Amino acid sequence: MEVMIGLEVHCQLATRSKLFCSDSTDSRESAPNENTCPICLGFPGSKPVVNRKAIDYGIMVATALNSNIARRMYFSRKSYFYPDMAKNFQVTQYEIPLALGGYVEVGDLKVRIRRVHMEEDPAKLSYVGGDITNSKYVLIDYNRAGAPLLEIVTEPDFKTPQQARAFLEKLSSMLEHIGIYDPSREASLRVDSNVSIEGGNRVEVKNITGFANVEKALGYEIVRQRGLLRMNMKAVMETRHFDAATRTTKSLRKKEAEADYGYIFDPDLPSITLSEASIKKVADAMPELPDQRVARISGSYGLDEYQAKVLVYTDKNLADFFEECCTRYAYKDPPHAANWIINYLLKSLNWNMTAIKGSKVRAGTFIEFLGLIDSGTITERYAKELIKEYVDTGISPTELAERNIRSTPKINLEEIVSAIISSNRQAVEEFKGGNARALQFMIGQVLAKTNKQADPNAIKELILKMISEAK
Numbered sequence: 001m002e003v004m005i006g007l008e009v010h011c012q013l014a015t016r017s018k019l020f021c022s023d024s025t026d027s028r029e030s031a032p033n034e035n036t037c038p039i040c041l042g043f044p045g046s047k048p049v050v051n052r053k054a055i056d057y058g059i060m061v062a063t064a065l066n067s068n069i070a071r072r073m074y075f076s077r078k079s080y081f082y083p084d085m086a087k088n089f090q091v092t093q094y095e096i097p098l099a100l101g102g103y104v105e106v107g108d109l110k111v112r113i114r115r116v117h118m119e120e121d122p123a124k125l126s127y128v129g130g131d132i133t134n135s136k137y138v139l140i141d142y143n144r145a146g147a148p149l150l151e152i153v154t155e156p157d158f159k160t161p162q163q164a165r166a167f168l169e170k171l172s173s174m175l176e177h178i179g180i181y182d183p184s185r186e187a188s189l190r191v192d193s194n195v196s197i198e199g200g201n202r203v204e205v206k207n208i209t210g211f212a213n214v215e216k217a218l219g220y221e222i223v224r225q226r227g228l229l230r231m232n233m234k235a236v237m238e239t240r241h242f243d244a245a246t247r248t249t250k251s252l253r254k255k256e257a258e259a260d261y262g263y264i265f266d267p268d269l270p271s272i273t274l275s276e277a278s279i280k281k282v283a284d285a286m287p288e289l290p291d292q293r294v295a296r297i298s299g300s301y302g303l304d305e306y307q308a309k310v311l312v313y314t315d316k317n318l319a320d321f322f323e324e325c326c327t328r329y330a331y332k333d334p335p336h337a338a339n340w341i342i343n344y345l346l347k348s349l350n351w352n353m354t355a356i357k358g359s360k361v362r363a364g365t366f367i368e369f370l371g372l373i374d375s376g377t378i379t380e381r382y383a384k385e386l387i388k389e390y391v392d393t394g395i396s397p398t399e400l401a402e403r404n405i406r407s408t409p410k411i412n413l414e415e416i417v418s419a420i421i422s423s424n425r426q427a428v429e430e431f432k433g434g435n436a437r438a439l440q441f442m443i444g445q446v447l448a449k450t451n452k453q454a455d456p457n458a459i460k461e462l463i464l465k466m467i468s469e470a471k
Protein backbone atom coordinates (compact mmCIF):
# COMPACT_ATOMS: atom_id res chain seq x y z
CA MET A 1 0.00 0.00 0.00
CA GLU A 2 1.89 2.98 -1.27
CA VAL A 3 1.61 6.26 0.62
CA MET A 4 1.46 9.51 -1.33
CA ILE A 5 1.92 12.87 0.38
CA GLY A 6 1.80 16.28 -1.23
CA LEU A 7 2.33 19.62 0.51
CA GLU A 8 0.97 23.13 0.09
CA VAL A 9 3.15 25.62 1.88
CA HIS A 10 1.96 29.16 2.55
CA CYS A 11 4.78 31.56 3.17
CA GLN A 12 4.05 35.07 4.42
CA LEU A 13 6.31 37.38 2.44
CA ALA A 14 8.15 39.92 4.58
CA THR A 15 7.19 43.01 2.59
CA ARG A 16 6.51 46.19 4.54
CA SER A 17 3.01 46.67 3.15
CA LYS A 18 0.18 44.32 2.17
CA LEU A 19 -0.33 42.83 -1.30
CA PHE A 20 -2.87 45.38 -2.59
CA CYS A 21 -2.82 48.31 -0.11
CA SER A 22 -0.31 50.28 1.97
CA ASP A 23 -1.23 48.89 5.40
CA SER A 24 1.68 47.45 7.38
CA THR A 25 2.13 43.67 7.41
CA ASP A 26 3.76 43.78 10.82
CA SER A 27 1.03 43.75 13.45
CA ARG A 28 3.07 42.54 16.41
CA GLU A 29 2.62 45.87 18.19
CA SER A 30 -0.84 46.69 16.81
CA ALA A 31 -4.30 46.38 18.30
CA PRO A 32 -6.62 43.94 16.51
CA ASN A 33 -8.06 45.38 13.27
CA GLU A 34 -5.79 48.46 13.46
CA ASN A 35 -3.91 47.82 10.20
CA THR A 36 -6.89 47.82 7.88
CA CYS A 37 -8.29 50.09 5.18
CA PRO A 38 -11.16 50.14 2.64
CA ILE A 39 -9.07 48.05 0.19
CA CYS A 40 -8.22 45.09 2.42
CA LEU A 41 -11.69 45.19 3.96
CA GLY A 42 -13.22 45.20 0.47
CA PHE A 43 -15.33 48.38 0.72
CA PRO A 44 -17.31 49.14 -2.45
CA GLY A 45 -15.37 51.34 -4.84
CA SER A 46 -11.94 50.68 -3.29
CA LYS A 47 -9.23 49.94 -5.85
CA PRO A 48 -6.38 47.49 -5.15
CA VAL A 49 -2.85 48.18 -6.45
CA VAL A 50 -0.30 45.34 -6.69
CA ASN A 51 2.76 45.52 -4.45
CA ARG A 52 5.70 45.16 -6.87
CA LYS A 53 8.08 44.05 -4.12
CA ALA A 54 5.88 41.01 -3.42
CA ILE A 55 6.04 40.04 -7.10
CA ASP A 56 9.84 40.35 -7.07
CA TYR A 57 10.02 38.15 -3.97
CA GLY A 58 7.83 35.60 -5.74
CA ILE A 59 10.15 35.60 -8.76
CA MET A 60 13.14 35.00 -6.48
CA VAL A 61 11.50 31.99 -4.85
CA ALA A 62 10.36 30.59 -8.21
CA THR A 63 13.93 30.95 -9.50
CA ALA A 64 15.30 29.09 -6.47
CA LEU A 65 12.74 26.32 -7.06
CA ASN A 66 13.80 25.95 -10.72
CA SER A 67 10.25 26.87 -11.80
CA ASN A 68 9.12 28.35 -15.10
CA ILE A 69 8.06 31.91 -14.45
CA ALA A 70 5.00 33.12 -16.37
CA ARG A 71 5.70 36.07 -18.66
CA ARG A 72 2.21 37.33 -18.08
CA MET A 73 0.29 36.75 -14.88
CA TYR A 74 -3.25 37.34 -13.71
CA PHE A 75 -5.12 37.58 -10.46
CA SER A 76 -8.41 35.79 -9.89
CA ARG A 77 -11.18 35.94 -7.35
CA LYS A 78 -11.85 32.77 -5.42
CA SER A 79 -15.41 33.12 -4.12
CA TYR A 80 -16.41 31.71 -0.79
CA PHE A 81 -18.44 32.78 2.20
CA TYR A 82 -16.46 32.74 5.39
CA PRO A 83 -15.76 35.41 8.02
CA ASP A 84 -12.00 35.45 7.39
CA MET A 85 -12.55 37.37 4.13
CA ALA A 86 -14.66 40.52 4.38
CA LYS A 87 -15.03 40.61 0.57
CA ASN A 88 -16.41 37.07 0.28
CA PHE A 89 -13.65 36.35 -2.17
CA GLN A 90 -9.90 35.90 -1.90
CA VAL A 91 -7.64 37.35 -4.55
CA THR A 92 -5.36 34.57 -5.71
CA GLN A 93 -3.78 33.22 -8.87
CA TYR A 94 -5.56 30.27 -10.35
CA GLU A 95 -5.65 30.03 -14.13
CA ILE A 96 -2.16 31.41 -14.71
CA PRO A 97 0.07 31.34 -11.63
CA LEU A 98 3.37 33.09 -11.11
CA ALA A 99 5.30 29.91 -11.93
CA LEU A 100 4.77 26.27 -12.95
CA GLY A 101 6.96 23.20 -12.49
CA GLY A 102 10.34 23.03 -10.81
CA TYR A 103 12.00 20.84 -8.22
CA VAL A 104 13.92 20.74 -4.95
CA GLU A 105 16.49 18.07 -4.14
CA VAL A 106 16.26 16.76 -0.60
CA GLY A 107 18.95 14.14 -0.12
CA ASP A 108 18.27 11.49 -2.77
CA LEU A 109 14.67 12.59 -3.28
CA LYS A 110 13.81 14.97 -6.10
CA VAL A 111 10.60 16.71 -5.03
CA ARG A 112 8.68 18.08 -7.99
CA ILE A 113 7.03 21.48 -7.63
CA ARG A 114 3.61 21.75 -9.27
CA ARG A 115 3.03 25.49 -9.04
CA VAL A 116 3.92 28.69 -7.19
CA HIS A 117 1.34 31.42 -6.85
CA MET A 118 0.62 34.64 -4.99
CA GLU A 119 -2.48 35.27 -2.96
CA GLU A 120 -3.72 37.44 -0.13
CA ASP A 121 -3.81 36.10 3.40
CA PRO A 122 -7.23 35.83 5.04
CA ALA A 123 -7.92 37.30 8.49
CA LYS A 124 -6.87 35.53 11.65
CA LEU A 125 -9.66 33.77 13.53
CA SER A 126 -9.34 33.19 17.27
CA TYR A 127 -11.41 30.31 18.61
CA VAL A 128 -12.30 31.37 22.13
CA GLY A 129 -12.41 28.61 24.72
CA GLY A 130 -11.50 25.82 22.31
CA ASP A 131 -10.54 25.08 18.75
CA ILE A 132 -12.29 25.20 15.39
CA THR A 133 -14.40 22.16 16.23
CA ASN A 134 -15.71 23.18 19.67
CA SER A 135 -15.15 26.86 20.61
CA LYS A 136 -18.07 28.95 21.91
CA TYR A 137 -17.42 31.90 19.61
CA VAL A 138 -14.81 33.30 17.24
CA LEU A 139 -12.98 36.65 17.19
CA ILE A 140 -11.72 38.05 13.89
CA ASP A 141 -8.61 40.16 13.38
CA TYR A 142 -8.31 41.63 9.87
CA ASN A 143 -4.75 42.90 10.44
CA ARG A 144 -3.48 39.87 8.56
CA ALA A 145 -6.09 40.08 5.78
CA GLY A 146 -4.44 41.12 2.53
CA ALA A 147 -0.87 40.29 3.58
CA PRO A 148 1.07 38.75 0.69
CA LEU A 149 1.30 34.99 0.72
CA LEU A 150 3.26 32.79 -1.60
CA GLU A 151 1.82 29.32 -2.00
CA ILE A 152 4.17 26.55 -3.04
CA VAL A 153 2.45 23.33 -4.11
CA THR A 154 4.41 20.09 -4.52
CA GLU A 155 3.51 16.96 -6.45
CA PRO A 156 2.60 14.01 -4.17
CA ASP A 157 6.22 12.82 -4.14
CA PHE A 158 6.71 12.07 -0.45
CA LYS A 159 6.38 8.51 0.80
CA THR A 160 6.98 9.16 4.49
CA PRO A 161 6.26 11.96 7.00
CA GLN A 162 10.03 12.22 7.60
CA GLN A 163 10.64 13.09 3.94
CA ALA A 164 7.97 15.79 4.14
CA ARG A 165 9.62 17.27 7.21
CA ALA A 166 13.09 17.22 5.64
CA PHE A 167 11.68 19.06 2.61
CA LEU A 168 10.07 21.71 4.83
CA GLU A 169 13.32 22.26 6.72
CA LYS A 170 15.18 22.73 3.47
CA LEU A 171 12.51 24.98 1.99
CA SER A 172 12.44 27.13 5.10
CA SER A 173 16.22 27.51 4.94
CA MET A 174 15.95 28.49 1.25
CA LEU A 175 13.34 31.14 2.01
CA GLU A 176 15.45 32.49 4.86
CA HIS A 177 18.54 32.68 2.69
CA ILE A 178 16.62 34.49 -0.04
CA GLY A 179 15.60 36.88 2.73
CA ILE A 180 11.90 37.09 1.92
CA TYR A 181 10.39 35.75 5.08
CA ASP A 182 10.76 36.23 8.79
CA PRO A 183 10.54 32.95 10.72
CA SER A 184 10.17 34.83 14.01
CA ARG A 185 6.76 36.14 12.99
CA GLU A 186 3.74 34.16 14.09
CA ALA A 187 2.58 31.58 11.53
CA SER A 188 4.91 32.89 8.82
CA LEU A 189 4.99 29.39 7.31
CA ARG A 190 1.78 27.34 7.32
CA VAL A 191 1.37 23.92 5.83
CA ASP A 192 -1.58 22.04 4.34
CA SER A 193 -0.99 18.47 3.32
CA ASN A 194 -2.68 15.86 1.16
CA VAL A 195 -2.38 12.24 2.15
CA SER A 196 -3.65 9.21 0.33
CA ILE A 197 -2.91 5.53 0.35
CA GLU A 198 -3.07 3.47 -2.82
CA GLY A 199 -6.69 2.48 -3.32
CA GLY A 200 -8.06 5.21 -1.02
CA ASN A 201 -9.22 8.81 -1.33
CA ARG A 202 -7.18 11.95 -0.91
CA VAL A 203 -7.55 13.58 2.52
CA GLU A 204 -6.44 17.13 3.22
CA VAL A 205 -5.07 18.13 6.64
CA LYS A 206 -5.17 21.90 6.95
CA ASN A 207 -3.26 24.65 8.72
CA ILE A 208 -0.57 22.81 10.58
CA THR A 209 1.96 25.07 12.29
CA GLY A 210 5.44 23.72 13.00
CA PHE A 211 7.36 21.05 11.10
CA ALA A 212 7.29 18.58 13.98
CA ASN A 213 3.48 18.83 13.93
CA VAL A 214 3.40 18.18 10.18
CA GLU A 215 5.31 14.96 10.76
CA LYS A 216 2.94 13.94 13.59
CA ALA A 217 -0.22 14.83 11.63
CA LEU A 218 0.92 12.83 8.59
CA GLY A 219 1.96 9.90 10.76
CA TYR A 220 -1.46 9.81 12.38
CA GLU A 221 -3.29 10.11 9.05
CA ILE A 222 -1.36 7.21 7.53
CA VAL A 223 -2.15 4.95 10.49
CA ARG A 224 -5.83 5.99 10.37
CA GLN A 225 -6.19 5.43 6.62
CA ARG A 226 -4.35 2.10 6.73
CA GLY A 227 -6.70 0.97 9.51
CA LEU A 228 -9.73 1.87 7.37
CA LEU A 229 -8.37 0.01 4.34
CA ARG A 230 -7.71 -3.09 6.45
CA MET A 231 -11.38 -3.08 7.39
CA ASN A 232 -12.24 -2.74 3.70
CA MET A 233 -13.38 0.84 4.23
CA LYS A 234 -12.19 3.87 2.30
CA ALA A 235 -11.08 7.20 3.73
CA VAL A 236 -13.64 9.85 2.77
CA MET A 237 -12.43 12.72 0.60
CA GLU A 238 -12.49 15.51 3.16
CA THR A 239 -10.64 18.27 4.96
CA ARG A 240 -9.35 17.47 8.43
CA HIS A 241 -7.90 19.53 11.25
CA PHE A 242 -4.82 18.53 13.27
CA ASP A 243 -5.20 18.77 17.02
CA ALA A 244 -1.67 19.26 18.39
CA ALA A 245 -2.74 18.41 21.95
CA THR A 246 -4.07 14.93 21.15
CA ARG A 247 -1.83 14.47 18.07
CA THR A 248 -4.86 13.34 16.09
CA THR A 249 -6.82 14.69 13.13
CA LYS A 250 -10.55 15.45 13.18
CA SER A 251 -12.97 15.82 10.30
CA LEU A 252 -13.76 19.46 9.45
CA ARG A 253 -15.79 19.38 6.26
CA LYS A 254 -16.27 17.46 3.06
CA LYS A 255 -13.86 18.73 0.45
CA GLU A 256 -15.08 21.32 -2.00
CA ALA A 257 -14.22 20.78 -5.64
CA GLU A 258 -12.30 23.61 -7.33
CA ALA A 259 -15.39 24.35 -9.45
CA ASP A 260 -17.32 25.30 -6.30
CA TYR A 261 -15.18 28.43 -5.91
CA GLY A 262 -16.37 30.00 -9.15
CA TYR A 263 -13.02 31.54 -10.07
CA ILE A 264 -13.16 34.67 -12.23
CA PHE A 265 -10.40 37.04 -13.32
CA ASP A 266 -10.33 40.05 -11.00
CA PRO A 267 -11.54 43.03 -13.07
CA ASP A 268 -9.85 45.53 -10.70
CA LEU A 269 -6.38 44.10 -11.27
CA PRO A 270 -4.77 44.32 -14.69
CA SER A 271 -2.55 41.49 -15.90
CA ILE A 272 1.15 41.93 -15.17
CA THR A 273 3.68 41.46 -17.95
CA LEU A 274 7.16 40.44 -16.89
CA SER A 275 9.93 41.30 -19.29
CA GLU A 276 12.93 39.01 -19.72
CA ALA A 277 15.08 41.85 -18.42
CA SER A 278 13.12 42.22 -15.19
CA ILE A 279 13.24 38.46 -14.51
CA LYS A 280 16.96 38.38 -15.24
CA LYS A 281 17.57 41.36 -12.99
CA VAL A 282 15.94 39.58 -10.07
CA ALA A 283 17.71 36.31 -10.86
CA ASP A 284 21.10 38.07 -11.02
CA ALA A 285 20.54 39.60 -7.60
CA MET A 286 19.79 36.22 -6.01
CA PRO A 287 21.68 35.67 -2.78
CA GLU A 288 23.56 32.45 -2.05
CA LEU A 289 21.20 29.49 -1.58
CA PRO A 290 21.58 26.78 1.09
CA ASP A 291 23.05 24.08 -1.20
CA GLN A 292 25.64 26.52 -2.52
CA ARG A 293 26.42 27.58 1.02
CA VAL A 294 26.86 23.99 2.23
CA ALA A 295 29.34 23.40 -0.60
CA ARG A 296 31.17 26.66 0.09
CA ILE A 297 31.50 26.38 3.86
CA SER A 298 32.45 22.73 3.84
CA GLY A 299 35.12 23.50 1.24
CA SER A 300 36.57 26.70 2.60
CA TYR A 301 36.44 25.82 6.31
CA GLY A 302 37.25 22.12 6.00
CA LEU A 303 33.99 20.90 7.56
CA ASP A 304 32.50 17.56 6.69
CA GLU A 305 29.26 17.75 4.76
CA TYR A 306 27.19 16.69 7.75
CA GLN A 307 28.46 19.60 9.86
CA ALA A 308 27.87 22.09 7.06
CA LYS A 309 24.33 20.82 6.51
CA VAL A 310 23.39 21.03 10.18
CA LEU A 311 24.69 24.61 10.37
CA VAL A 312 22.90 25.75 7.22
CA TYR A 313 19.62 23.84 7.47
CA THR A 314 19.01 24.25 11.20
CA ASP A 315 18.89 28.02 11.08
CA LYS A 316 20.50 30.51 8.73
CA ASN A 317 21.57 32.57 11.73
CA LEU A 318 23.50 29.60 13.09
CA ALA A 319 25.52 29.39 9.88
CA ASP A 320 26.04 33.17 10.03
CA PHE A 321 27.25 32.81 13.62
CA PHE A 322 29.73 30.08 12.66
CA GLU A 323 31.10 32.20 9.83
CA GLU A 324 31.41 35.22 12.09
CA CYS A 325 33.52 33.15 14.52
CA CYS A 326 35.86 32.08 11.72
CA THR A 327 36.11 35.29 9.70
CA ARG A 328 35.54 38.36 11.87
CA TYR A 329 37.16 36.70 14.91
CA ALA A 330 39.53 34.58 12.81
CA TYR A 331 39.10 31.42 14.88
CA LYS A 332 41.82 29.05 13.72
CA ASP A 333 40.10 25.64 13.94
CA PRO A 334 36.71 25.87 12.16
CA PRO A 335 35.81 22.12 12.42
CA HIS A 336 36.36 22.34 16.19
CA ALA A 337 34.09 25.41 16.38
CA ALA A 338 31.45 23.61 14.28
CA ASN A 339 31.64 20.60 16.55
CA TRP A 340 31.01 22.68 19.68
CA ILE A 341 28.24 24.68 18.01
CA ILE A 342 26.40 21.59 16.73
CA ASN A 343 26.84 19.26 19.70
CA TYR A 344 26.79 21.54 22.73
CA LEU A 345 25.79 25.13 21.92
CA LEU A 346 22.71 24.03 19.98
CA LYS A 347 21.70 21.65 22.77
CA SER A 348 21.88 24.43 25.38
CA LEU A 349 19.95 26.82 23.13
CA ASN A 350 17.24 24.18 22.59
CA TRP A 351 17.15 23.53 26.31
CA ASN A 352 16.50 27.26 26.87
CA MET A 353 13.95 27.15 24.01
CA THR A 354 15.70 29.95 22.17
CA ALA A 355 17.36 30.35 18.80
CA ILE A 356 20.83 31.82 18.36
CA LYS A 357 19.43 35.17 17.20
CA GLY A 358 17.35 35.82 20.32
CA SER A 359 20.01 34.50 22.71
CA LYS A 360 22.78 36.16 24.70
CA VAL A 361 25.46 34.21 22.84
CA ARG A 362 27.87 36.33 20.78
CA ALA A 363 30.65 35.23 18.45
CA GLY A 364 33.20 37.27 20.42
CA THR A 365 32.51 35.55 23.74
CA PHE A 366 32.06 32.13 22.12
CA ILE A 367 35.57 32.40 20.66
CA GLU A 368 36.81 33.16 24.16
CA PHE A 369 35.10 29.95 25.33
CA LEU A 370 36.79 27.87 22.60
CA GLY A 371 40.10 29.53 23.48
CA LEU A 372 39.80 28.34 27.10
CA ILE A 373 39.44 24.76 25.85
CA ASP A 374 42.25 25.07 23.30
CA SER A 375 44.74 26.44 25.83
CA GLY A 376 43.87 23.71 28.35
CA THR A 377 42.69 26.32 30.86
CA ILE A 378 39.49 24.31 31.27
CA THR A 379 38.86 20.64 30.57
CA GLU A 380 36.40 19.53 27.91
CA ARG A 381 34.35 17.92 30.61
CA TYR A 382 34.10 21.18 32.55
CA ALA A 383 33.46 23.11 29.30
CA LYS A 384 30.31 21.05 28.74
CA GLU A 385 29.03 22.34 32.08
CA LEU A 386 30.28 25.89 31.57
CA ILE A 387 28.55 26.27 28.20
CA LYS A 388 25.14 25.91 29.87
CA GLU A 389 25.91 28.75 32.25
CA TYR A 390 27.29 30.83 29.38
CA VAL A 391 24.16 30.34 27.21
CA ASP A 392 21.98 31.20 30.21
CA THR A 393 23.78 34.40 31.14
CA GLY A 394 25.86 35.51 28.15
CA ILE A 395 28.63 36.44 30.61
CA SER A 396 32.23 36.18 29.38
CA PRO A 397 33.31 32.52 29.77
CA THR A 398 36.70 33.61 31.16
CA GLU A 399 34.94 35.50 33.90
CA LEU A 400 32.52 32.63 34.55
CA ALA A 401 35.38 30.15 34.85
CA GLU A 402 37.30 32.44 37.22
CA ARG A 403 34.23 32.96 39.37
CA ASN A 404 33.66 29.23 39.62
CA ILE A 405 37.28 28.60 40.58
CA ARG A 406 37.02 31.25 43.31
CA SER A 407 33.81 29.79 44.68
CA THR A 408 35.04 26.19 44.77
CA PRO A 409 37.83 25.34 47.16
CA LYS A 410 41.08 24.67 45.41
CA ILE A 411 41.33 21.03 44.46
CA ASN A 412 44.35 19.14 45.67
CA LEU A 413 44.17 16.24 43.27
CA GLU A 414 47.10 14.33 44.81
CA GLU A 415 45.48 14.39 48.23
CA ILE A 416 42.15 13.14 46.85
CA VAL A 417 43.74 10.38 44.77
CA SER A 418 45.85 9.25 47.68
CA ALA A 419 42.77 9.12 49.94
CA ILE A 420 40.78 7.13 47.37
CA ILE A 421 43.63 4.63 46.91
CA SER A 422 44.03 4.01 50.62
CA SER A 423 40.30 3.60 51.23
CA ASN A 424 39.80 1.25 48.26
CA ARG A 425 42.51 -1.35 48.77
CA GLN A 426 40.37 -4.07 47.27
CA ALA A 427 39.94 -2.13 44.01
CA VAL A 428 43.70 -1.55 43.89
CA GLU A 429 44.35 -5.30 44.29
CA GLU A 430 41.76 -6.14 41.63
CA PHE A 431 43.36 -3.66 39.25
CA LYS A 432 46.78 -5.18 39.88
CA GLY A 433 45.18 -8.53 39.14
CA GLY A 434 44.24 -7.25 35.68
CA ASN A 435 40.70 -5.89 36.22
CA ALA A 436 40.51 -2.67 34.17
CA ARG A 437 37.08 -1.84 35.54
CA ALA A 438 38.58 -1.42 39.00
CA LEU A 439 40.64 1.48 37.63
CA GLN A 440 37.52 3.07 36.08
CA PHE A 441 35.83 2.71 39.45
CA MET A 442 38.59 4.63 41.21
CA ILE A 443 38.63 7.36 38.54
CA GLY A 444 34.88 7.74 39.08
CA GLN A 445 35.40 8.05 42.85
CA VAL A 446 38.01 10.78 42.41
CA LEU A 447 35.86 12.63 39.87
CA ALA A 448 32.92 12.65 42.25
CA LYS A 449 35.13 14.11 45.00
CA THR A 450 36.24 16.94 42.69
CA ASN A 451 32.68 17.72 41.57
CA LYS A 452 33.69 16.57 38.08
CA GLN A 453 36.11 19.48 37.78
CA ALA A 454 39.25 17.44 37.22
CA ASP A 455 40.35 15.92 33.94
CA PRO A 456 39.77 12.12 33.90
CA ASN A 457 43.01 11.54 31.99
CA ALA A 458 45.02 13.45 34.57
CA ILE A 459 43.33 11.43 37.32
CA LYS A 460 44.11 8.17 35.56
CA GLU A 461 47.79 9.05 35.20
CA LEU A 462 48.03 10.11 38.82
CA ILE A 463 46.39 6.88 40.07
CA LEU A 464 48.71 4.74 37.94
CA LYS A 465 51.73 6.69 39.16
CA MET A 466 50.77 6.43 42.81
CA ILE A 467 49.96 2.71 42.59
CA SER A 468 53.27 1.93 40.90
CA GLU A 469 55.24 4.06 43.37
CA ALA A 470 53.55 2.29 46.27
CA LYS A 471 54.80 -1.10 45.09
Ligand SMILES: [Zn+2]
Pocket residue numbers: 018021022023035036037038039040041146
Ligand atom coordinates in the same frame (compact mmCIF):
# COMPACT_ATOMS: atom_id res chain seq x y z
ZN1 LIG B 1 -5.52 47.76 3.71
